Amino acid sequence: MTVIAIDQNICTGCQECTRICPNLAIEGLPHQAQKVNEEKCVMCGQCVQKCKSYVSVAEHGLAAYQEVRKARDLPDTVVEPLFAAYNVSHIQEVKRALADPNVYTMVQSAPAVRAAIAEDFGAPLGELAAGRLAAGLRKLGFDRVFDTNFAADVTIMEEGSELIHRVTNKGVLPMFTSCCPAWVRYLELNYPQLRKHLSTCKSPQQMEGALFKTYEAKLDKVPIEKIYSVSIMPCTAKQFESSRPEMVDSGKRDVDVVLTTRELVWLLKDAGIDFLSLKDEKFDLPMGDYSGAAEIFGVTGGVMEAALRTGYELITGKTIPAVDITAVRGIDGFRTADIQVGDLTIKVGVVTGLKNVKPVMELLAEGKLDLHFVEVMTCPVGCVTGGGQPKLLVETDFEDAYKARISATYFHDKELPIRKSHENPSVVALYKDYLEKPLGHLSHKLLHTTYCGDKKKAH
């Protein structure tokens, strides 16, 4: 399954993408078209964000644009520039499902989507659009409009419990987060012997997907065969993750298709929806209910902070003195902190930008990484800068966009009534009515996985 590709007719061979690719997966000679080596590509899509080589009237002629758009299976309503590096689109598949009355569509959106989607409609960089996102998805005709953030809260319950279990039972440490599929892929390709350091938790997307076709299917009394599970992600690698052979624990493929933030923009424009003027709506309950802790999964340090907010209270039984854990915030490529949790000192690390993980992995391989828990995100400052996010025309705007999207995320966290995952009432209900307890039997079946590694190909 091809996720990231470079159009051989459009690429000028500038090799700007080659220089930023975290796994040296782009190959070719200077001034000649480059190729993606799919055996090495981690599908992060940073090349898609970087590429400036567009289909040009001056260079390729008037008809070229329409031909490329057709070849990429994009609707005629797409009029924005198309570039040499791109991610394979699944928008037509989703359009067909939405038009089919026999299909029951459930959709989830990642936290980072709402921090950037409005930009592609002309709003200022980082304008928060959570309510309009819910309204837009409903207007598109999705039967159920849920939120990946719900599963991010569930992830904290599972991953936090897993960490406590590993610490108290002399398990493999440090434990690394497993939310980022490009990071997981990178680990499998380069350090397969260190895989046991990865949390067994699935990513929030895959937890949400598995629960759509089990828990929510039961609540909605819909047969699993009718459910079409769609995910809106800031990420190009999520499509790959959803197609991994392990991700079928509901009995069917847990997430049927993934659209990037940009593809959702195309879908909204195709339906003639004036996104910026939509009235705010809420995500559906229960699987659209979320805390501020879930929202910050979209920025570097966010998963760590969310885990600490809950971990602190579960371990000590006391209210955390300050909900904002600024020690793990920031944008440095690798940062560490010692967090006091009752009598325990938890040593944590945060890596952002996949190129920064290599020295950390070398330390780990040498047995010199003295940490309990490490968060890794592939994209520059986390998912808000993912490969599927609105693409900036000019690089000098990168920094402004990064800052604005990070601020939007923390702002949303702060404005939410509940800011800790374990206090999300819908998550409490999920455990009470269905899963019983974190790391329980059902959790293991639906929410955890063992990645089968680099040899098995995704279908």
Add this chain to the structure above:
Amino acid sequence: MANEFGLFVTTDTTKCTGCKACELACFQVHNVRSNKVGKTVGTVTVPVTPKLYVTVIPTASMPVQCKHCENSPCRAVCKQQAIAKVGQQIIVDEAKCIGCKDCVVACPFGAVTLLPFYANGKPVAQPGSGEGKVAASKCDLCYTESEGPACVRACPNKALSLNDVEESRKAKNIAAAEALAVVNAGAPERRSLK
């Protein structure tokens, strides 16, 4: 120092990778007002029409753009007076352009081409016909931008710079004079003249 010559943008070909960031930045800055182009790709609803043209040859790459010639042949041949000198720069008035291609023929660098002309997000119609018009498109040195040419600012490799030939010529004069002063003072024939 007053400059009598038009400025232009030069490329350091040891730095240029041919990535076209300059073309996109050029297009963006010229279409913010006229076609509501914003910060992201999704805000673009018109064809990308730059005013400089990245050219890749086996040994190098560089954007080719208007030199703002002092005896500008494009301006000389334009019968519509659509090309004018504004200050020291050569500027196209797209509204007056009839797409006759004389400037394209006249430019020795290929720095001008005809591209679809859009305003308010829509093709501008040719007078007396429903068809969209084209207009000469070439570097105007971002003469309305206080921060100077967008291409220079956007280049990720800092390969582009604004070339003030008079200033660099005078700097070379001074460097030459400094070197020659020593050499010439030491020359025996010079001494014998005293």
